[in-house]
Amino acid sequence: MSPEAGVEDPCIVPGCGAPAVRHLALAEARRAFSDLPEKGRRAPLCRDHYRAWKKATRTERALERLGR
Numbered sequence: 001m002s003p004e005a006g007v008e009d010p011c012i013v014p015g016c017g018a019p020a021v022r023h024l025a026l027a028e029a030r031r032a033f034s035d036l037p038e039k040g041r042r043a044p045l046c047r048d049h050y051r052a053w054k055k056a057t058r059t060e061r062a063l064e065r066l067g068r
């Protein structure tokens, strides 16, 4: 648990709502979850969805690296 977070944001992924463990920029989160609601600039993600995001963006990042 984060000591400075008084309020836990729910995960932004529709239908999830689990407590968020990471906050990403919404644009970053959208690279993995294209159906996120347009709400603010930050995207709280729960542990499961953060892992899914990392997995989903890993390939893309590797490709970016190869492309340069």
Ligand SMILES: [Zn+2]
Binding pocket: 011, 012, 013, 016, 017, 018, 045, 046, 047, 048, 049
């Ligand atoms: Zn979630």
